Amino acid sequence: MRARYRLIEKFYQGGGWFQGWFPWGVLYENVSGMFADRKVLIRSFPDDDRQTARHMGRRIVELEIDIESQIELVDESYPIRFRVSPTIHWVEGEDYRAIRQRLWDALFDAMRGRESEKEEQPAAPVYAPQPTYHVARETAENGGNDDPELVTKRLDN
Amino acid sequence: MIALSDFDPVVVERYGIAEETLAKVVRYVQLLQGENAPTLRDIAVGGYYGTSALLHEAVELEMLLGREPGLLQFDRAAAIRFFRANLDAHVRALTEEYVYLQATIERLFGEQVGLGALVMANADQPDFEFLVESPIHVPIFKPTASELACADTLVKQMRALGREMPQCGQGIV
Numbered sequence: 001m002r003a004r005y006r007l008i009e010k011f012y013q014g015g016g017w018f019q020g021w022f023p024w025g026v027l028y029e030n031v032s033g034m035f036a037d038r039k040v041l042i043r044s045f046p047d048d049d050r051q052t053a054r055h056m057g058r059r060i061v062e063l064e065i066d067i068e069s070q071i072e073l074v075d076e077s078y079p080i081r082f083r084v085s086p087t088i089h090w091v092e093g094e095d096y097r098a099i100r101q102r103l104w105d106a107l108f109d110a111m112r113g114r115e116s117e118k119e120e121q122p123a124a125p126v127y128a129p130q131p132t133y134h135v136a137r138e139t140a141e142n143g144g145n146d147d148p149e150l151v152t153k154r155l156d157n
Numbered sequence: 158m159i160a161l162s163d164f165d166p167v168v169v170e171r172y173g174i175a176e177e178t179l180a181k182v183v184r185y186v187q188l189l190q191g192e193n194a195p196t197l198r199d200i201a202v203g204g205y206y207g208t209s210a211l212l213h214e215a216v217e218l219e220m221l222l223g224r225e226p227g228l229l230q231f232d233r234a235a236a237i238r239f240f241r242a243n244l245d246a247h248v249r250a251l252t253e254e255y256v257y258l259q260a261t262i263e264r265l266f267g268e269q270v271g272l273g274a275l276v277m278a279n280a281d282q283p284d285f286e287f288l289v290e291s292p293i294h295v296p297i298f299k300p301t302a303s304e305l306a307c308a309d310t311l312v313k314q315m316r317a318l319g320r321e322m323p324q325c326g327q328g329i330v
Binding site: 034043100 | 199241247
């Protein structure tokens with residue numbers, strides 16, 4: 001079993017060096033055998049509120065968001081900013097539980113990577129929140145490249 | 158402005174929630190979610206719904222403070238990192254929150270709703286799967302569409318009651 005996923009980042013404010021875009025979750029293809037009305041699901045750190053999960057879940061269903069969609073997970077009026085990385089990765093595992101574990105590991109890896117990046121940097125200037133970006137993947141039609149190499153392969157060790 | 162009197166007195170007594178607990182919960186939620194923490198809006202609803210949100214945070218915080226008494230003095234990054242390293246506290250808090258919601262809905266509206274339906278209606282798929290995967294044995298099943306619709310309506314009705322806390326059967330809108 002395999003599933004494609006994209007990293008979701010959240011804009012954190014007012015936390016010293018912990019300010020800016022940080023990994024918050026992953027958007028992944030629904031290979032759960034449940035939630036038939038959703039093409040993608042979310043695995044995220046649960047430090048957010050109930051409303052955010054409901055808001056994203058509703059949009060995933062209503063807008064029929066899939067893993068390549070160029071649609072934002074929250075609408076413009078939503079007070080918390082999220083963005084979905086354009087890079088599509090994939091994981092594989094013997095079952096859905098293993099897929100979920102790989103996704104969790106990938107999220108932690110991304111978070112640790114981002115934290116070390118930040119810690120290594122000297123005091124950085126504080127920037128205003130940037131608009132979310134939502135390019136899913138360029139296609140041959142719009143000048144991009146559909147080379148499968150663009151899809152990062154993540155293997156279980 | 159919220160006060161302890163805005164919440165279900167049974168829960169306040171059973172869990173030993175004091176004004177100090179409330180202040181600590183506010184500080185904790187702001188550490189995790191920022192000054193305008195959306196969860197504080199859920200708590201500020203008061204009544205039974207606000208109690209379920211408060212109960213979640215109080216249970217979670219108590220577990221975390223048991224492991225790290227200095228948590229509330231952490232900066233935001235450290236607090237978030239500590240929380241993410243102790244997610245069993247979140248799972249335990251989810252369990253307490255939804256068992257309370259389930260029992261209160263049954264008492265208030267006379268409806269039996271599954272935990273899975275309630276979690277999906279109130280917090281959607283991520284928390285549903287957290288509970289399914291947790292080592293805590295709770296009877297959680299994927300709800301049918303009609304169970305989910307029912308749970309959604311009941312949670313909204315409970316939230317709409319605000320700080321009113323009618324007794325058995327008086328909450329039906």
